[in-house]
Amino acid sequence: MSKCCSGNNTAKVDSALAVSHPPVQNCCSKENINGQAEAETTCSASRSQPVATVPPVKAVYQTAAEPSIDPTAYVLAAKDGLSSLNLIIDSIHCPSCIRLIEGNLKKLPGIKSARVNLSTKRLFVLWDEALTPAKAIIHKLDELDFPPTPFNPALLTSASEKEDKALLRAMGVAGFAAANVMLLSVAVWSGTDEMGPATRDLMHWVSALIALPTVAYSGQPFFRSAFAALKARSLNMDVPISLAVLLAVGMSVSETLQSAKHAYFDASVMLLFFLLIGRYLDRRMRSRAQSAAQNLLSLRAIAATVINEDGSRTSLPVEAIETGMKVAIAVGEKVPVDGRITSGKSELDTSLVTGESLPQIAETGDVVFAGTLNLAAPIEVKVTARDDQTLLSEIVRLMETAEQGRAKYVQLADRAAQIYAPAVHLLSALTFAGWWILGDGGWHPALMNAVAVLIITCPCALGLAVPTVQVVASGLLLKRGILVKAADGLERLADADAVVFDKTGTLTEGKPALINQASITENDLQLAASLALHSKHPLSKAVLKAFTGKPIPLTDIHEEAGQGLEGYLNNQRIRIGNRHWCGLDQSTDENETVSELWLSSSDNKLVRFTFTDRLRDDAVEAVALSARYLGSAELLSGDRKAAVTLAAKELGLKNWRAEANPKDKIIRLEELARENKKVLMIGDGLNDAPALATAFVSASPATASDISQTAADFVFQGNRLKPMIEAIAIARKAKALIFQNFGLAILYNTIAVPLAMAGYVTPLIAALAMSGSSIIVTLNALRLRLSEKES
Amino acid sequence: MSALVFLIPVALGLGLLGLVAFLWSLRSGQFDDLDGAAYRAVFDDDIVDPAEERSREVSKAPGKK
Numbered sequence: 001m002s003k004c005c006s007g008n009n010t011a012k013v014d015s016a017l018a019v020s021h022p023p024v025q026n027c028c029s030k031e032n033i034n035g036q037a038e039a040e041t042t043c044s045a046s047r048s049q050p051v052a053t054v055p056p057v058k059a060v061y062q063t064a065a066e067p068s069i070d071p072t073a074y075v076l077a078a079k080d081g082l083s084s085l086n087l088i089i090d091s092i093h094c095p096s097c098i099r100l101i102e103g104n105l106k107k108l109p110g111i112k113s114a115r116v117n118l119s120t121k122r123l124f125v126l127w128d129e130a131l132t133p134a135k136a137i138i139h140k141l142d143e144l145d146f147p148p149t150p151f152n153p154a155l156l157t158s159a160s161e162k163e164d165k166a167l168l169r170a171m172g173v174a175g176f177a178a179a180n181v182m183l184l185s186v187a188v189w190s191g192t193d194e195m196g197p198a199t200r201d202l203m204h205w206v207s208a209l210i211a212l213p214t215v216a217y218s219g220q221p222f223f224r225s226a227f228a229a230l231k232a233r234s235l236n237m238d239v240p241i242s243l244a245v246l247l248a249v250g251m252s253v254s255e256t257l258q259s260a261k262h263a264y265f266d267a268s269v270m271l272l273f274f275l276l277i278g279r280y281l282d283r284r285m286r287s288r289a290q291s292a293a294q295n296l297l298s299l300r301a302i303a304a305t306v307i308n309e310d311g312s313r314t315s316l317p318v319e320a321i322e323t324g325m326k327v328a329i330a331v332g333e334k335v336p337v338d339g340r341i342t343s344g345k346s347e348l349d350t351s352l353v354t355g356e357s358l359p360q361i362a363e364t365g366d367v368v369f370a371g372t373l374n375l376a377a378p379i380e381v382k383v384t385a386r387d388d389q390t391l392l393s394e395i396v397r398l399m400e401t402a403e404q405g406r407a408k409y410v411q412l413a414d415r416a417a418q419i420y421a422p423a424v425h426l427l428s429a430l431t432f433a434g435w436w437i438l439g440d441g442g443w444h445p446a447l448m449n450a451v452a453v454l455i456i457t458c459p460c461a462l463g464l465a466v467p468t469v470q471v472v473a474s475g476l477l478l479k480r481g482i483l484v485k486a487a488d489g490l491e492r493l494a495d496a497d498a499v500v501f502d503k504t505g506t507l508t509e510g511k512p513a514l515i516n517q518a519s520i521t522e523n524d525l526q527l528a529a530s531l532a533l534h535s536k537h538p539l540s541k542a543v544l545k546a547f548t549g550k551p552i553p554l555t556d557i558h559e560e561a562g563q564g565l566e567g568y569l570n571n572q573r574i575r576i577g578n579r580h581w582c583g584l585d586q587s588t589d590e591n592e593t594v595s596e597l598w599l600s601s602s603d604n605k606l607v608r609f610t611f612t613d614r615l616r617d618d619a620v621e622a623v624a625l626s627a628r629y630l631g632s633a634e635l636l637s638g639d640r641k642a643a644v645t646l647a648a649k650e651l652g653l654k655n656w657r658a659e660a661n662p663k664d665k666i667i668r669l670e671e672l673a674r675e676n677k678k679v680l681m682i683g684d685g686l687n688d689a690p691a692l693a694t695a696f697v698s699a700s701p702a703t704a705s706d707i708s709q710t711a712a713d714f715v716f717q718g719n720r721l722k723p724m725i726e727a728i729a730i731a732r733k734a735k736a737l738i739f740q741n742f743g744l745a746i747l748y749n750t751i752a753v754p755l756a757m758a759g760y761v762t763p764l765i766a767a768l769a770m771s772g773s774s775i776i777v778t779l780n781a782l783r784l785r786l787s788e789k790e791s
Numbered sequence: 792m793s794a795l796v797f798l799i800p801v802a803l804g805l806g807l808l809g810l811v812a813f814l815w816s817l818r819s820g821q822f823d824d825l826d827g828a829a830y831r832a833v834f835d836d837d838i839v840d841p842a843e844e845r846s847r848e849v850s851k852a853p854g855k856k
Contacts, residue, residue, distance in 0.1 A: 117827060179806060202795070
């Protein structure tokens with residue numbers, strides 16, 4: 001377990017449970033766990049912590065009966081009157097999570113099956129709804145600290161999963177054929193002299209019987225792609241592959257008909273087998289990143305609570321929400337749609353949308369955007385049409401233009417194919433012409449040797465050169481919590497030579513942290529924390545995070561939205577909240593870079609708590625490292641000037657710009673592109689999404705907005721920024737290895753091709769050469785892992 | 792050479808058996824979660840209670856001395 005939990009900030013705490021979680025923003029804020037189990041009792045009352053001492057309070061909306069999410073909209077009817085539910089659980093990380101989730105769910109009555117998929121972080125539950133309501137399942141998972149998100153499998157199970165399986169099936173069939181044909185071929189090769197022609201023919205016929213259907217079935221992925229390329233009047237790697245396989249089989253059949261000595265059945269099926277391995281590895285790497293991306297996207301598709309005209313409430317999937325509907329948004333919920341507030345006053349965390357780090361006040365009549373977080377009080381929102389005035393549509397429009405404008409990057413493998421395919425065909429044609437004109441055997445030996453050239457030029461090594469390295473590299477990155485989303489992401493990352501950072505949520509943690517703890521007495525902090533325990537406001541969470549002791553039980557706690565909290569200790573009133581709430585005058589400094597919270601306790605003493613959006617622990621290091629790797633680094637933020645200046649100074653960044661809107665960011669990136677800079681853009685907010693799409697290569701943290709994660713080529717998890725910068729080194733090493741592999745393939749061809757052209761290649765030599773070069777290329781790719789272990 | 796009459800079918804039959812087994816396992820979803828399957832093999836039993844597991848880990852600790 002240590003392996004799986006390493007690099008995780010809660011690893012120490014949870015080690016007894018052998019479960020690790022990423023920091024997620026939900027009600028059971030994991031950052032509170034550090035030694036203060038009591039803090040958890042707010043949401044998981046059934047744990048055997050001193051819960052009885054805390055009286056029920058108004059502000060705590062999540063009680064034992066109320067799960068974090070209403071899954072009813074996603075429950076599907078299954079066979080035998082059972083129901084099924086598909087859930088995404090992002091905090092599934094290690095094998096112990098499987099046991100905890102499956103074991104505990106199976107204890108509930110009526111659960112027929114609960115199956116966790118560790119690769120995709122999804123859970124499938126099949127159960128009898130008459131015995132256990134769906135909410136109880138969600139509640140159980142909340143309790144176990146695995147907050148789930150329901151999803152609709154019909155929307156998520158993509159065609160790519162089917163293609164994965166088809167590829168694997170083709171690979172299995174080719175593997176079976178390769179082994180059996182080889183068995184027969186070895187017999188023919190080793191029995192050259194003793195074996196009679198009748199037996200040899202029998203062997204060849206049996207081989208043909210296996211090889212023909214195999215080629216017809218397993219060769220399809222290549223034939224289809226080659227056909228598509230030819231139709232588009234271009235050449236890809238699959239054209240010479242298809243040609244080699246088809247010609248080898250065709251020629252072997254005609255040779256067998258004439259009861260000739262050599263047949264190339266083994267070469268054709270082995271070629272297919274090796275290439276399918278490469279194709280499958282490539283595919284698996286991509287679909288893994290894809291399923292992770294799908295999980296991220298579906299997080300937006302949480303059910304929304306719609307208020308009907310008669311005042312009743314129903315839970316609907318977000319897809320079903322229409323303009324004009326009224327939606328209720330509870331405290332701590334993400335705003336599911338764009339709309340206008342019709343009732344209620346609250347504070348919204350808009351950091352994902354605007355990059356603004358402090359919460360914004362929102363009242364009736366204000367416009368709210370999908371993706372913002374409701375912090376203080378329940379609000380009701382009327383869904384507005386997505387007219388061109390909304391921020392979201394502006395961002396979507398910018399992104400579309402950015403994606404169209406992005407110069408198409410030609411992948412290394414395709415570039416290689418553009419040189420390789422014509423060269424192979426030319427050599428093969430030359431061989432045919434040479435033997436026909438110069439030789440005395442006519443067209444037959446000429447064709448034999450031309451086909452031998454096609455087979456021996458070994459697209460195997462070339463076909464494996466790129467995917468093997470990429471699989472190893474993305475495996476290494478995955479261990480560091482980095483998902484490679486774009487197929488050509490690694491190649492582009494290796495070429496990057498400049499970096500642009502966003503501030504809020506990228507260089508900073510994106511949530512406030514207490515900064516004046518030194519000037520606050522332990523007693524005051526304890527009081528504040530005991531009260532803050534009952535609120536989900538980010539400032540309350542920040543107080544809790546700073547506090548490591550035991551909270552004191554208070555009575556009559558209540559929260560006033562947008563103001564603060566109140567509670568009693570021995571009949572003495574204690575308040576935390578804004579200035580006004582604690583009896584100070586309203587005036588606050590406009591240029592303030594910190595948020596504040598006041599504590600007023602019995603003796604009329606006022607204590608000020610100040611908070612700021614702190615830089616990530618390794619931000620300074622990461623910026624320094626990126627400057628070393630990439631030369632230039634700059635900061636583009638949508639936040640206020642005062643906050644950005646401060647951050648830039650701390651990070652030692654000379655180039656920075658504040659109050660940049662999405663368009664400004666794109667303009668700056670285009671400027672850099674004109675200077676021939678290949679920019680790596682790292683950002684998280686919705687306001688960064690167009691910039692992420694514009695940049696040469698882009699990355700965003702897993703806490704970023706959905707659209708940003710979709711736009712980014714890389715997604716990194718956890719609290720650290722440095723692994724993402726270190727990924728550049730891995731990408732560069734991977735690129736070097738890919739070139740080495742190409743070099744090896746070329747070296748091999750310079751030896752083998754003349755032999756084939758001269759007519760010295762027998763099926764035995766072809767088989768040896770093919771497997772030999774494939775193995776060498778694969779081993780070379782694995783060196784990436786070795787060199788990582790040493791460092 | 793008459794041995795070939797059944798040796799070849801036997802060899803092919805065994806190969807086919809392997810192929811059928813592979814296709815069956817693919818169809819029944821055994822390739823859906825390769826990462827999870829790697830770990831499921833080493834689960835000793837269904838320990839489901841976090842508290843129970845914690846106490847197990849604690850009781851294991853002195854044994855290491």
